[in-house]
Amino acid sequence: MGPGGRRHRLTSRTRRAPGLLDRFHRPGQVVVTAFAVAIALGTALLSLPFATTDGRSTGPIEALFTATSAVCVTGLALVDTEAHWSLFGETVIIVLVQIGGLGIMTLATLFTLLVAGRVGLRARLAAQAESAMAYTAGPRRVLRDVVLFSAACETVLATVLTIRFATEYDFPPGRALYYGVFHSISAFNNAGFALWPDSLVRFVSDPWICLPVALGVIAGGLGFPVAFELARAWRRPSRWTVLTRITVGVSLALLAAGTLVFLITEWHNPATLGPLDGSGKLLAAFFTAVMPRSAGLNTIDIAQMYPSSWLVTDALMFIGGGSAGTAGGIKVTTLGLLAFVIWAELRGETRVNIGHRRLPEAAQRQAVAVTVISAGLVALSTYLLMVLTPHSLDEVLFEVISAATTTGLSIGVTAEGPPAGQALLVLLMFVGRIGPLTLGSALALKERTRRYELPEERVIVG
Amino acid sequence: MGPGGRRHRLTSRTRRAPGLLDRFHRPGQVVVTAFAVAIALGTALLSLPFATTDGRSTGPIEALFTATSAVCVTGLALVDTEAHWSLFGETVIIVLVQIGGLGIMTLATLFTLLVAGRVGLRARLAAQAESAMAYTAGPRRVLRDVVLFSAACETVLATVLTIRFATEYDFPPGRALYYGVFHSISAFNNAGFALWPDSLVRFVSDPWICLPVALGVIAGGLGFPVAFELARAWRRPSRWTVLTRITVGVSLALLAAGTLVFLITEWHNPATLGPLDGSGKLLAAFFTAVMPRSAGLNTIDIAQMYPSSWLVTDALMFIGGGSAGTAGGIKVTTLGLLAFVIWAELRGETRVNIGHRRLPEAAQRQAVAVTVISAGLVALSTYLLMVLTPHSLDEVLFEVISAATTTGLSIGVTAEGPPAGQALLVLLMFVGRIGPLTLGSALALKERTRRYELPEERVIVG
Ligand SMILES: [K+]
Numbered sequence A, B: 001m002g003p004g005g006r007r008h009r010l011t012s013r014t015r016r017a018p019g020l021l022d023r024f025h026r027p028g029q030v031v032v033t034a035f036a037v038a039i040a041l042g043t044a045l046l047s048l049p050f051a052t053t054d055g056r057s058t059g060p061i062e063a064l065f066t067a068t069s070a071v072c073v074t075g076l077a078l079v080d081t082e083a084h085w086s087l088f089g090e091t092v093i094i095v096l097v098q099i100g101g102l103g104i105m106t107l108a109t110l111f112t113l114l115v116a117g118r119v120g121l122r123a124r125l126a127a128q129a130e131s132a133m134a135y136t137a138g139p140r141r142v143l144r145d146v147v148l149f150s151a152a153c154e155t156v157l158a159t160v161l162t163i164r165f166a167t168e169y170d171f172p173p174g175r176a177l178y179y180g181v182f183h184s185i186s187a188f189n190n191a192g193f194a195l196w197p198d199s200l201v202r203f204v205s206d207p208w209i210c211l212p213v214a215l216g217v218i219a220g221g222l223g224f225p226v227a228f229e230l231a232r233a234w235r236r237p238s239r240w241t242v243l244t245r246i247t248v249g250v251s252l253a254l255l256a257a258g259t260l261v262f263l264i265t266e267w268h269n270p271a272t273l274g275p276l277d278g279s280g281k282l283l284a285a286f287f288t289a290v291m292p293r294s295a296g297l298n299t300i301d302i303a304q305m306y307p308s309s310w311l312v313t314d315a316l317m318f319i320g321g322g323s324a325g326t327a328g329g330i331k332v333t334t335l336g337l338l339a340f341v342i343w344a345e346l347r348g349e350t351r352v353n354i355g356h357r358r359l360p361e362a363a364q365r366q367a368v369a370v371t372v373i374s375a376g377l378v379a380l381s382t383y384l385l386m387v388l389t390p391h392s393l394d395e396v397l398f399e400v401i402s403a404a405t406t407t408g409l410s411i412g413v414t415a416e417g418p419p420a421g422q423a424l425l426v427l428l429m430f431v432g433r434i435g436p437l438t439l440g441s442a443l444a445l446k447e448r449t450r451r452y453e454l455p456e457e458r459v460i461v462g
């Protein structure tokens, strides 16, 4: 069937089910509005006097920054979370994190399904009645599955943390449960908020805290489609989709490489790994390699790492986690696709094949678009923040990438910066979180088909 | 004709003309060997006692560094060119620059022609007797044209500079001519060597020095194919090839944007643009925007620019100049192609069209490969140099990009670094210069054709 025919059927069916289609007519607008409303509500709640421990209203920039950081599951903070906010304020933050995390995972999964089907929802509805039925039920079922998956992971993680806090650290039961739940939600949603001023530094050598938190971060950051497939078919890697294979492969490679590089670089640093014993060094290096997958918690003092380790963290944060999860960055999938494209090009192949599947040209262009636009956004923001603040490139680049990838690790620039700089970081967190979602939806729905092809012209590159 | 048929004819004809084909059988090896030999010879000559002003032999690292910097037309230096080297030493340097520049321009043009024809030379010889004849004559004629073009540009530039040095600065005629020729060759070949310790800072307000040098840099950095086409058809832009249109468009945009950003950022900097009057600021900002096209000369003190200006310079250096010229970087063509790919993707087009021509998928993949490999090389080298030296990311990134793109601008890290760091920069200059050439030739000759296509599988990106 030619594009003309499909378009005709699309139009004719569009008129029959306007309600459903309208909801997805401009998904970008819906997403932006939903997140903006959540942030506005959060800002209002956090501005209330009883949201703070001292009973005084928080300034508008601090409240907006915190609400944005929570909804966008970033974790950057202008004020110390535990000291500044009351129990009510902390509850607002962690609820915003949970709403943001569920929203991101659900929407990203929906867009993934749309893009994976490649034909936009509208065309799909028109072309295939069967699929259309499946998709009409889609959003609700995806939301249900995402909620169940999140609840299951968070419950397990909260239980382990609560028991550990109560038994090893002698927290009263209520406090142990509260801290367990808070950090479980924060970790699984890759939000990076912690109730200690130095994040999780005091637990650097405790594998019963570090490993569950790291696993929770990884589970949330894999992305729902991959996590779902792994839960169903983890014994049969040969049946995994390309998405799952790339996500698992690149994630494992990055975790191993990151752990190794942090071990080597920071081994003798007296302010980070230096004082730890061998297994402590390994645990801390692994935790530090996991957290740039957009989680933003830390067990060693990020500001005291060597600048070369900041650069490695920059790279890991820029890559981020899996698609359609709570992680930010360009995603490990994108990096994996780029690697396959380059490998094919170096070998002189005219097609990019992964396993026994051919990678569509469109996916290649998407990977390029996501990477180059992200790099451009980071470069432009870094330039602006360098003009606005006296900080060096090391520090500014780290903070910009941390905000744009919603990682939330910080070496202190955020809290010190002028209001204009903080506003820029708010914007970056929002764009870094919403941009890929709206971009993905736009790409999924805007695919056009050319009626004729122009003649090719060869161009030299590089 | 299917790929099988072509391969058959290729094989049968290959046996008829082994001499010609063998020359291009492993062009990467030929290029690497040629440059390595030139650098080794240069190092030996520069190690001679009478190559220095004080008559003592130069250390092996300094000699190797200088020879590599000259052959790779970079301009980074460990020693002050004028104070350290004798007239003989300086002559060796500028001859190495001329040889390196001619070699790069000729080889890059040849590979451009090969890639532009897309089918590798071997397949081309076999498939089209006519084209094969044209290509058999190709290398010599390309070399002749490149030499004529270089000689013409350098003669004009040297004449202008010589007259200016003699009349305005009261140089004796011999010295004026020597300085005119030296800086003409250095500028046109984008080599960045100057006979003053502060490069061209003393001429910051002299448009009769700055503008001719800038034009020489641009002419050399456009790349021979584009310069040739502009010389032939500059009045008829509508007939320009895609290569020329992209090169001219992106170059003009970068020059305008760079001038504007440097003007704004450095306007009040008392160590750079601050003391100059309005037209002086404009001239200096324009010159500073031209030089990151891999030229490496400077009229304001690079080390005194604000770090935000370094970042802008980093970006301009990384992009570099035109393909198949003496410029380094990923090239303005690559940037232009990426922009078109992303623009097409954002609009949901399934094909990338530039003007009325379709951009081949292969060119898109090449642009991606060149950009990502370059970024990876810069990131890895920056990490290594940060581990090796105490410098900040601002400084190390600048020096690494300057070396890898053979630009030669410096903020001082090079001269201070430990031998291991200097060796890394030598390697970077070599790889930055030879890498694209060998990569280009490999891509031109290794194209394969699949007999069958694998089924596609959609993958989510970003
Ligand atoms: K985070």
Ligand SMILES: [K+]
Residues within 6 Å of the ligand: B073, B074, B075, B190, B191, B192, B294, B295, B296, B406, B407, B408
């Ligand atoms: K140069």
